[in-house]
Amino acid sequence: MIDREKTSQLYDRYSRQLYIYIYGFVRSSETAEDLLHDTFVRFIEYSAKRAIDEANLKSLLYTIARNICIDYQRKSGKILFVALDDGLQELMAEDASDEIGLRETNRIVNAVVQKSDHVTRSVFIMKSDMQMTYRDIGESLGISERTAKRKMSAILTRIADALRENGLLAALLFFWH
Amino acid sequence: MKRHCTNKQLARLLSGDDGQTRSAAMSHLGLCAECRERHEKMRSILANRPAPPDMPGPGLKIRVMNSYDEIYSREMGASVLKKLYGMTHAYKKPAAVFSVLVAAVGIAFSIGIIQPVSYSAPFTVRMLRGDVTVNDATVAENDTIAPGGALRLGPKSCLELRHSNIFMLRLSGDCVFSIDKARRSITDAYVFSFRLDRGTLVSRFTHGGYTVRYDYTTPRARISATGTDFLLGVEPDKTTLMMREGSVRVMPVSGDAVDAVAGTVYTVSTGIMSRPIDERDIRGYNAVMGLENGIAPSTGPSRAVLPGVPRAAFREGPPSDNAGDTVSNDNGQGPEARQRKDDRQRERSGIRENVREQRELQRDIRGRERGRYK
Missing domain, CATH: 1.10.1740 (Rna Polymerase Sigma Factor; Chain: A)
Structure with missing residues (x-):
């Protein structure tokens, strides 16, 4: 012991x-x-x-x-983050006021993260919240550095898609491609 | 690359994931302001994540370390059991025999063939002055104090404890005292264990007829003896033992044990110092025994006279100069004659008390025997 x-x-x-x-x-x-x-x-x-x-x-x-x-x-037995659909509906409602801030963006990000598998979620938290290098992330999670990068890339794509699908990006922030 | 970058391509650029289209995407970003802006905004998502909360305080570490201690003690206990199991597994036959024996002894106990070797021996409060509590409850005369009782005496208080006719203990002043063990076996052996953390006491045991083993533990020493009479005082930095009769073994917390002999005062501090008993010690003893203020102990076990110290110095009862005031119809007898008369009366009273307690004890034993063969 x-x-x-x-x-x-x-x-x-x-x-x-x-x-x-x-x-x-x-x-x-x-x-x-x-x-x-x-x-x-x-x-x-x-x-x-x-x-x-x-x-x-x-x-x-x-x-x-x-x-x-x-x-x-x-x-x-509960979803700890705001569910993706709920978050986006809220976001749409606030869209009219043209006051979509960082808080709402993060809410969508969190919702996407919540829907991801645990390893991907871990990679995202470690990279974005803890500023760890991919090497450290790989060591901490027992995965390769390359896998960590791929997981991060995948979740970033999903976040961008989620924002785009709700039509927010063209008017507000990011992506509509 | 003429078309705008896809989200996947931008995400790969941000994550550093090397894809086949990475170099093409990079060159496109250099040319396309729109894609460059999207790339920067996507990067800002990561940069503007909510700050993590402050670290929990030191309380969490304490919780974790407390949990460690719990797990450690649990695991150590389990480890011992596991070893025992391993031993019994290795020696199946002896273990089986041992188990049968244990079961047989258990059954014998339960149906009364074998009696327990000892039973608890409570103490009776014979005399009490001032504020005395036991386990925070107020004590009254004739109360019984069971083993485990922690006594606290207020300043200027005194208390006498008795067990049958074989033991008398007088506590005096600001005392903290506890009875750790008080047992009597069916072979008439008495086993007592006490702790005196503060204050002064006089301990007296009878001789003959009984085997008495006892220990007094103080912060500085342990006193171990059989059948004797002494005064024990405990102060924060020292333990004082005044041997009146018999001999005890003094075991200091650090250093070698000493066999204390009658007529000597031992002071245990960083070491053990000894000196002969003087008048001041005798006055201290008498003060605890109530001989200076008329609070004489109830009739107790027999006493011996300290070698080299006049018997009168330890005489019980009021001092002789007060005796003349209380005795009015002594037909002109002198103080010595009155004193002898008082002694005789006290002795007779003591004998009566002894007989009564012996009868109580015999009744108690008969009662137990009846219960055994029901």
Whole structure:
């Protein structure tokens, strides 16, 4: 089992990154705190049963955090972000006032992210919210750098398409091609 | 590339994903202001993401480390069980025999063939002055104090505890005292364990007929003995032991144990220091025993006279100069004769008390035996 001092060091080193990562999933700071705690608890329990490979520590922590987020969403039985359709309807309603701001754009982005698979979602959160390099993302998620880039490219395309499909881009912001 | 860039092409450029059309898209961006603008705006989506929240406070780390401690203790317990299981698995036959024996002993206990080796021996409050609480509840005379009771005496308070006729304990002043263990086995052995965190006490056990084992634990030392009479005082930085009779073993928190002998005062602080008992010590003893203010202990176990110290110094009851005031019809007897008479009366009273308590004890044992063979 991992010793106490090591656990304390790991918390100091990874808690901030993990917290932002989890927050990217749940969008609630209180829930993110609880899930970060659960992440470490599950990690400690895991270490009591199996030997921890130092090289894969970071990847293990992110995997546990991601699984905890998935479990949480499954158990809570609700969509944590604004659903894509709802978000866009809201966006259309506000379109008339020509005051579509950054908040609404982010709402659509979040809705698209929410609909993505967990790995893609992780890549997006790590790249956009945590400013990680693709190499770090790949190491953290246990995927190749190339795969991380492809996942990011795919989700950016979906975001652009979502904005375009709602006819917002021509009038407001981005893409209509 | 003459056509405008697709969203996919722009996304690839942003993500750094190398596709076949990447170089063509890059060259198109250099020529097409419209696509360049779309590319910049798409980049702004990533740049303008909401800032992540502040990190949780140190409370979360404390929660995590507390959880670590819980898991650690749980896992260590499970590990011991696992090892035991492994041992029993490795030695199946002996383990089976052992299990049968354990089960047989359990059944014997449950149907009364075998009696438990000991039972709890409560203490009775025989004398009380001032404010005394046990586990935060107020204490009154004749209350019984069970093992586990934590006594607190206010300043200028005193209390006498008795168990049958074999043990008397007098606590005095601002005291914090607890009874950790008080048992009597069916072989007539008594086992007591106390803790004195603050204050002063006099402890007295009888001789003969009983086997008594007891320990007093203080912040600085442990006192272990059988059947003796001493005063024990605890202050924050030292423990003082005044041996009146018998001998005890003093085990300091650090350093070697010492066998304390009668007529000596031992002070345990960073080390152990000893000196002969002097008049001031005797006054202290008498103060705790209530001999200076007329609060004499109830008849207690027999006492011995400290070697080298006059018996009168430890005499119980009011001082002799007060005795003359209380005795009016002594037919002109002198103070010494009156004192002898008082002693005789006290002795007779003590014998009566002893007999009564012995009968109570015998009744108690008979009751238990009846219960055993029901």
